[in-house]
Amino acid sequence: MNKAEEFMRYSSKLIETIMREEGENIEKAAVALKETMANGGMLYTFGTGHSTMLCMEPYFRAGGLGGCYPIMYERVLPHVVKKPEDRHLERSEGVTAEIFKDYPIKKGDTMFIFCYGGKNATSVDACLLCKEMGVTGIGISSVEHATAVGPHHSSGLLVHQACDISIDTHGPVGDAAISFGEFTAGPISTIAGAAIVQAVTCRAIELMLAEGIQPEVLLSANVPGGDEHNRPIVEKYQKIIPFA
Numbered sequence: 001m002n003k004a005e006e007f008m009r010y011s012s013k014l015i016e017t018i019m020r021e022e023g024e025n026i027e028k029a030a031v032a033l034k035e036t037m038a039n040g041g042m043l044y045t046f047g048t049g050h051s052t053m054l055c056m057e058p059y060f061r062a063g064g065l066g067g068c069y070p071i072m073y074e075r076v077l078p079h080v081v082k083k084p085e086d087r088h089l090e091r092s093e094g095v096t097a098e099i100f101k102d103y104p105i106k107k108g109d110t111m112f113i114f115c116y117g118g119k120n121a122t123s124v125d126a127c128l129l130c131k132e133m134g135v136t137g138i139g140i141s142s143v144e145h146a147t148a149v150g151p152h153h154s155s156g157l158l159v160h161q162a163c164d165i166s167i168d169t170h171g172p173v174g175d176a177a178i179s180f181g182e183f184t185a186g187p188i189s190t191i192a193g194a195a196i197v198q199a200v201t202c203r204a205i206e207l208m209l210a211e212g213i214q215p216e217v218l219l220s221a222n223v224p225g226g227d228e229h230n231r232p233i234v235e236k237y238q239k240i241i242p243f244a
Contacts, residue, residue: 003178007186010177014188015195017170025167026196029110030203032136032165036110037204038213042240043068044105044135046096046126047114054114054140054193058201062220065201066233069241073099096125104240107134112197115139115159116175116189118146124153127162138200139163140193142171149173167196 001009019026033043043065045055055070099122105111111130115123118141130137139159143166146158153162160166169192171177176184208215216233219226 003180003186007178010186011188011191014170014177014192018168018192018196019199021170022167022196025165026199026203028165029138029167029200030207032138033110033200033204034207034211034213036108036136037065037067037208037215038211039108041067041106041109042104044071044103044109044111045069045114046071046111046123048073048120048122050187050190051114051116051123051193053190054112054197057194057197058112060218060234062218062226064218065205066216066218066237069103069237071099071103094125096122096129100126100129105133105135109133110136110138113137113139113159113163114193115141116145116169116171116193117149118142118159119149119152120159121153123159124151124155124157124162127157127159127164128155130164136165137163138165138167140167140169140196142173142175142189143168145171145173145175167200169193169196 036043043058045058045068047055052072055072058064059068059070060066111126113123113126113130127137127139139162141159143160146160151158155162160168169189171188171192174184175187175189177188178184178186205215205217218233219229221227221230
């Protein structure tokens, strides 16, 4: 088996592990998301560094829910040229509170909080702020990694301890999964995080339909009728999400 095959097999087995071990927490997250959507709330996504890729995973895409607002703060995006003082901004307490002031987050909303390592202060702050605001915070992190490296936040908490609902990615310490002897490659966090997001979303949609609630699911803009189907959803959320 070559390393490409090894990575694919590792990814497949990891997703099976997540569903087997985290099914109960995925269900809790899906129920929370269903309640939020049913009551006119919003799904927010928050992360820093490469976790911002997961913030975009459920946003305005084919098969996704219309009411998703990714929190994208330029100073913690990995591809933005940073000032020297911004390079470790994700480790600073108090930053998240300032970021959240620019978003209409309200009681009853739901938020995915992505932090593979589970220790960044901005992500722990996000979990704690969600509790204060009455927002359901769903933390997605590697508990193995977080436990191995320990907390950085002054509260002594890690993401899986600070959030309302924790879903463990079951990824390895350091993220990279494939050994090359002296080093590892093949980070797994994006695959695991995306699978969790879509599993929660699909289950939430299923729960909504079971209760007679019509979910605002977007179609691909590249299929016949896609633009027409999406237009009222886009117009509705453009009033909330400025870049929609």
